[in-house]
Amino acid sequence: MSNVRPFPAAIDEDDGGYIDRPVPADLAAEQAVLSACMYDTANVERVSFLDRSDFYKGAHQLVWDVLQQQHRNGDPTGPIAIHNEITKLGQLRTVNGGDYLHTISQAPSVSAEYFAGIVQEKAVLRRKAELAVRLNVEVQRGTAPGHLDKLLQDHLEDEQQRARGGRTSTVDALLAEMLDTNALDDMPALEPLVGDLLHLDTLARVIGPSGHMKSFVTIDFAGHVGTGKPWHGNHVHQGTVVYLVAEGARGIRKRVRAWEQHHGLRMENVLFLPRPVQAMDPEWLTLIEACKRLGPVFIIVDTQARVSVGIEENSAKEMGLVIDRMEQLRAATGACVLVIHHTGHIGDHGRGSSSAKGALQSELHVSKKGDRASNTIVTIKTGKQKDDEQGADLDFGLRIVDIAGEAKPDGSPLTSVVLLPIDSSAFPPVPGTVEFVMAALDKANVPNTHGREKLRAECATRGIPARTDVLTKVAQIRKARTGQTHPNHLTQNLTQGTFQQPDPTPGSGNDKTPGQTRPNTPEVRLGQAASGPDPLNPTLRSGQVGGQPRPNTPICTLCDTPLDPDWASRGYDTHLLCQPTRDEP
Numbered sequence: 336m337s338n339v340r341p342f343p344a345a346i347d348e349d350d351g352g353y354i355d356r357p358v359p360a361d362l363a364a365e366q367a368v369l370s371a372c373m374y375d376t377a378n379v380e381r382v383s384f385l386d387r388s389d390f391y392k393g394a395h396q397l398v399w400d401v402l403q404q405q406h407r408n409g410d411p412t413g414p415i416a417i418h419n420e421i422t423k424l425g426q427l428r429t430v431n432g433g434d435y436l437h438t439i440s441q442a443p444s445v446s447a448e449y450f451a452g453i454v455q456e457k458a459v460l461r462r463k464a465e466l467a468v469r470l471n472v473e474v475q476r477g478t479a480p481g482h483l484d485k486l487l488q489d490h491l492e493d494e495q496q497r498a499r500g501g502r503t504s505t506v507d508a509l510l511a512e513m514l515d516t517n518a519l520d521d522m523p524a525l526e527p528l529v530g531d532l533l534h535l536d537t538l539a540r541v542i543g544p545s546g547h548m549k550s551f552v553t554i555d556f557a558g559h560v561g562t563g564k565p566w567h568g569n570h571v572h573q574g575t576v577v578y579l580v581a582e583g584a585r586g587i588r589k590r591v592r593a594w595e596q597h598h599g600l601r602m603e604n605v606l607f608l609p610r611p612v613q614a615m616d617p618e619w620l621t622l623i624e625a626c627k628r629l630g631p632v633f634i635i636v637d638t639q640a641r642v643s644v645g646i647e648e649n650s651a652k653e654m655g656l657v658i659d660r661m662e663q664l665r666a667a668t669g670a671c672v673l674v675i676h677h678t679g680h681i682g683d684h685g686r687g688s689s690s691a692k693g694a695l696q697s698e699l700h701v702s703k704k705g706d707r708a709s710n711t712i713v714t715i716k717t718g719k720q721k722d723d724e725q726g727a728d729l730d731f732g733l734r735i736v737d738i739a740g741e742a743k744p745d746g747s748p749l750t751s752v753v754l755l756p757i758d759s760s761a762f763p764p765v766p767g768t769v770e771f772v773m774a775a776l777d778k779a780n781v782p783n784t785h786g787r788e789k790l791r792a793e794c795a796t797r798g799i800p801a802r803t804d805v806l807t808k809v810a811q812i813r814k815a816r817t818g819q820t821h822p823n824h825l826t827q828n829l830t831q832g833t834f835q836q837p838d839p840t841p842g843s844g845n846d847k848t849p850g851q852t853r854p855n856t857p858e859v860r861l862g863q864a865a866s867g868p869d870p871l872n873p874t875l876r877s878g879q880v881g882g883q884p885r886p887n888t889p890i891c892t893l894c895d896t897p898l899d900p901d902w903a904s905r906g907y908d909t910h911l912l913c914q915p916t917r918d919e920p
Contacts, residue, residue, distance in 0.1 A: 358624060359460035360391035364453040366439045369395060371447035372402050373414050373440055379406040382451040389458035393620050394430050397421065398439060414440040425652060428615050459494070465627065466490050472630035472669070475574075525696075528633060528671045529556055530569030532717065535632060536669045537696035538661055540639075542676050547703045548713045548733075548754075549675050550583060551590065553635050555754050556673070558594045560633045561604035567729075567756050574632030575604050577670075579622075581611030581641035593736040593751035599768045606631075611641045614660040623667045631670045636661070639676040640686075654688045662694065708733045708752055730757045739804070767800045772809050775799045783813040 368385070371378045379402055387396045401420045405412045418433055430436045443450075466486070473483060514522070526535040533539055533556070543549045559566040563573030580587050587609065591602050606629070612622045626634060636642055643657045665672045677686050678700075692698060697717070705711030715729040734755045737748040772794065781793050787803070787810045794801045801809070890897060 358391070359457045359464065361453050361457050362392055362395075363442070364450040364457075365390050365392060365395045366442035367444070367450040368447055368454055369398050369402065369439050370442040370444045371450070373412055373417060374444045375447075376406055376412045378447040379403065379412060382447050385451055385455060386458075389454050391457070391461065393617060394435055395439075397426055397429050398436070425656075459497075462490070462494070468627055468630065475630065526572065527570060528560065528572045529566050530571075532569075532699060532715075533633075533671050533673065533697055535572060535671055536665065538658075538665050538672050538674075538694055539697040539699070540674045540676055540692075540695050541699045541701055542678050543701035544678050547701055549701045550637060551752065551754060552699075552701050552713070552715060553578075553637060553673065553675060554587075554590050554594060557605050557633065557635060558591075558598065558602045561602055562598075562600055564598065564600070567731075567754075572632055573604075575629055576606065576633040576635070577626055577629060577631045578605060578607045578635045578637065579612065579642070580607055580609045580637055582638045584609035589738055589741075589749060589751045592738050592741075593753050596739060597734065597736055597753040597768075599766070611644075613644060614642045614657050615646065619660055619664075623664050626664065626668045626670070631668060634664060634668065634670045634672045635675070636672065637675040639674045648686060649688055651688045658694045708735050712757070713754060731755060732757055767802065767805065769805055769808050769812070772799060772801045772805055773812065776809070776813070785813070786810050 741749040
């Protein structure tokens with residue numbers, strides 16, 4: 336894939352070019368060190384120059400920690416004792432229920448210091464590789480040279496202390512991390528990722544009931560961050576996005592294609608992993624390493640439940656372990672890690688233990704109202720901002736998009752939906768799209784009867800960017816609208832989606848239930864015109880008022896019935912439900 340940035344590989348001077356190499360680690364040597372310590376507690380002291388971070392595998396780090404604690408307490412360090420202590424810590428899953436602990440104990444248990452030297456050598460190489468990746472990421476982010484120099488200096492001092500065998504003790508290291516009031520001034524402020532909603536180097540969560548558009552919202556976030564396009568008027572920090580599609584992977588392609596078609600650009604710099612990676616399995620460490628190489632600014636985990644299978648989500652202890660894994664991913668990458676999670680059957684809180692919320696910098700609640708695309712309103716509510724004031728609710732409508740060049744087996748268009756701000760007039764159409772070309776031609780009073788080639792000439796004369804496929808669609812729409820009572824109404828509301836005549840009077844034989852197409856009544860979609868004047872609909876719907884209209888009451892331009900005054904005061908000239916529908920999101 337052209338938008339994947341490879342991990343900076345070492346230079347092979349003999350070959351004269353770059354080569355790719357695996358992560359420096361020797362798992363067999365790590366096992367040999369641990370096995371030697373299990374069978375001879377004196378070996379723990381002999382290899383005490385090792386640090387837990389010298390072990391690459393997470394299970395090895397855990398066993399090393401327990402061995403150290405047992406040795407300090409004067410307790411046994413044999414395999415059974417280690418197994419019992421790991422069980423007490425609730426970390427048995429990390430060593431695969433004890434099976435992997437048995438594998439470690441079977442490794443050669445001699446020459447502990449020799450194998451420890453190999454482990455230490457590989458750890459030095461890993462730290463250098465990690466420093467290279469971190470420097471590369473900081474350079475891409477435009478970090479000041481002074482900060483880069485400090486990173487290099489800190490690395491050299493740390494390595495020198497290790498080489499002298501006098502690395503700072505754990506107590507001294509902890510004391511060195513404490514900051515006085517002057518040092519607080521050097522702490523970087525939170526850096527926005529998406530407006531005031533999400534920030535870099537934080538853990539965040541999107542919650543909401545099942546089927547309430549959470550994934551559509553996060554795909555919208557991902558597309559804007561990857562391309563650098565402002566998110567509905569809000570600044571974004573452009574960078575690589577990693578999207579872990581642990582749920583609903585088969586639907587991701589058409590959602591992305593719909594987003595691209597609507598915004599008129601490819602969703603570059605967004606990488607999708609179409610399967611779950613379990614947070615408590617060793618593969619999660621592989622995911623962390625992969626993300627460290629890519630240097631993303633945004634990582635999406637969709638959903639929490641699918642990456643924590645077997646975890647009791649009502650247990651604060653077990654969920655704490657999952658959140659810690661998310662924190663490891665954040666700390667290793669400096670990205671915003673956004674987790675998608677469901678709410679319970681009752682209430683607006685994330686399902687399961689409430690302890691997880693305490694670790695979040697931001698929590699967004701997504702909900703929708705409406706039974707079809709045309710009357711659906713998606714609301715994003717800020718449920719938590721740890722260091723900032725909670726912002727106002729954000730409301731979006733949905734626009735149905737026919738995915739170009741694709742169809743269902745019955746020949747009908749393959750569709751998906753995209754988010755559209757309720758006040759879409761604040762965001763003009765994207766240049767080159769059907770909406771943009773339509774608006775530009777209407778403003779220039781170009782006749783509706785022009786065909787594609789005449790429109791091409793008009794666009795060339797006026798400097799309007801338009802591809803051939805766009806001009807074909809525009810010509811169809813403009814010719815179809817000829818003879819309409821409100822010839823410009825379709826253009827004014829193209830960004831609102833598709834249009835449909837209002838429902839007939841109940842009992843007329845043409846009643847329609849949600850999700851059905853009304854028989855014998857043409858549906859007016861993007862690129863089509865109504866077959867005649869809209870009939871008067873006496874049935875009251877959302878945004879309408881009953882009885883005879885009062886003087887100066889605003890009237891819907893589609894069904895000729897009164898509009899709610901407050902709705903009209905916001906600039907709308909149609910009822911929300913008068914807008915058409917086809918497929919549900």
